[in-house]
Amino acid sequence: MSPFCRSLTRRGRLLTLPPLFCPLLRGKKTFYGEYRRPGQPRDNTPPWKKIRFDFAKGVEGIQKHFGLLKDEIVQRFEGPEGRPLHEHLLEQTRVMWEFRGQESLHQWVVSTDREIGGRSEAYVKLGRNNTTCLLYGTLCSTPPRDGETRYSGYCTLRSKQPLASFDRKKHYDWSSFNTLHLRVRGDGRPWMINIAAETYFSHQQDDIYNYFLYTRGGPYWQDVKIPFSKFFLSSRGRIQDEQYCLWLDKVNTIGFTLGDKADGPFQLEIDFIALCNDRAHTEEFAYELYKRNPEV
């Protein structure tokens, strides 16, 4: 990122830029630091060297983006989000992610502690009948020997942020639902579900809402319902003191993290991830706040 862009983002004006600038400014989140391992030299290649000036890429991009733009315009006439209005108004459940074919795996990113020098492995593939997603690998919680990193051992599956035409950010609007419904089959290990919502200030960019996903293990599928009110706020792996409920109108990604310090192979099979409206659940937020310095 050039200093120009950095100064823009520092002042928090990136969000108000006209959308056509965005593909120029937003590379792969290069400003304010991807994680740089201790001892690794700083990457000083100028940003224009990282851009691929390629005619084929240009054609491809134009096709893709104008296709998306056309979809967006046409979908307006159908109804909200391209569905008829009565469907939109009456829906009580929505299946967000299901796995049909190889291209459905392209919406997901697998990462492990290899990025910080660990030795875990994780892969994702389609399960049986090509209708489920199987996340498997090996967990290894030996911290890297770089003198700074103290803990290691995680594997993550994370959905990609949805993008509209010309790489504008798009968000999921889940505000008409209050419960997350998953159908999974694990091997007895506890997982963590991470939901990242859109934030305004740059210091909130690591804010993530978490809750646990306990798997039973065994050959049977397991239906898990987690109310969104149970999700607690954490940032960079630390639970925050000040807890606020998750705002569901701009959700960016959902992720599954394993980090239970039990070294060995793991697997998690996901059938679908859906949202539903549990009318019996009225809780708004499960974690109350206390006064930090109470007057006794």
Next chain:
Amino acid sequence: MRCARSLVRIQSLRALTAAAGGTVQPAATRKAPHARSLIAHEPCGQALRSLHTACVLLKNRPVATDYQEKSEREGEAAKSLVTYDDLFERAALEAKTKATFNQVLDVFIKRDIRRRGHVEFIYAALRKMPEFGVERDLEVYNKLLDVFPKEIFVPRNYIQRMFNHYPRQQECGVQVLEQMENYGIMPNVQTKVLLVQIFGEKSHPVRKYQRLLYWFPRFKHANPFPVPHQLPQDPVDLARFSLSRIANDLDARVTVYQLPYTDVCETGEEVTQPYVVGIQSPDQRHLLAKHNPSRPVFVEGPFPLWLRKTCVYYYVLRADPLPPEEKVEEPVDPERCFYYPLQLELDLERDLGDDDSFDVDEVDEGPVFAMCMAGRGDQATLAKWISGLQETNPILGRTATVFRLESGVRELQSAAEPEPEARPGEEEEELQSRGVKQ
């Protein structure tokens, strides 16, 4: 606290007068013999001194002892860079137990009233805790926090309170609490009293303590499938526990088909028989009774199941999914339950938005008939399970059983492609033919 300090001061004065009299009593005689082996440097004739004693008192000490002490300390420091690991290693030669760990802490506490180098000592102790097997012991953590000198790091005015007062010590205290957090140990009131005494009311360690106390009870019972910290030692009990966990059916019955035993036969060889424990629910038995005997059933496995940090393996008896033309919708027998209808086809006034079902296809999988865990995963052992199952499920006698076993761990349901070599009527064992990871 104040009276304690004056007590210490009186004690130090008495010791000083003794030292001035020229009778430097050998301090080692007062200690137990095992303690002597632990301590290299004994505070020989050193007066117990409060932290706030004047420097004048320092000058009155006999020169000879001072010199001796100094040289000893230098010798110790030269030996290893991390001096306090040394203490633990010497204790570890004896035995790695809670008692020796506490002994080391006692030795450190008694060595020097000023607790010089306590931060390094606590870090070393934290590292050594899993080695001594005390990482889940709250008492030991409290004792470790007791190593910090009291009252010194408490901020006294608003400027100290505003800035990070004694940051290294506070970080160290937070680190102790963080290790407690990582092992899931809830601090108690004694911890709080210690932390308040050491660091003051609103210090970082006390905040950390408050966080632990806020979050731990919230997630204590979050797991709907709890696993005890101490898993049963007996493999049969462990198998019973894990099978009833994965069966997800309270009616399921665990059967022990074979207990583990070791026998010496006539030739003098030792014959060990592995345990075989199986589980089957009435529903599964019902499914198996309806199974078409011309289709084979499969014994598959081993599949992993994690119970905290231990991994156990189980085997599954299952069949291939039925082809769509053979599926029959069985009507529910209305006489199965007299108290309430099992099927209702009422056209109630459902609103348009009352459809709570999910728009997904069911995953088409074969039925599971039974599960088992065995001490050994070979075909002979599992055949005992199948023959045991035949007593309650006579259909198994007429059905071909195919063993699809692997030595490695494999994913559930990896048998996507029907196997050409799996002919009914012939038992086969596949070993490492299909790896989990391509």
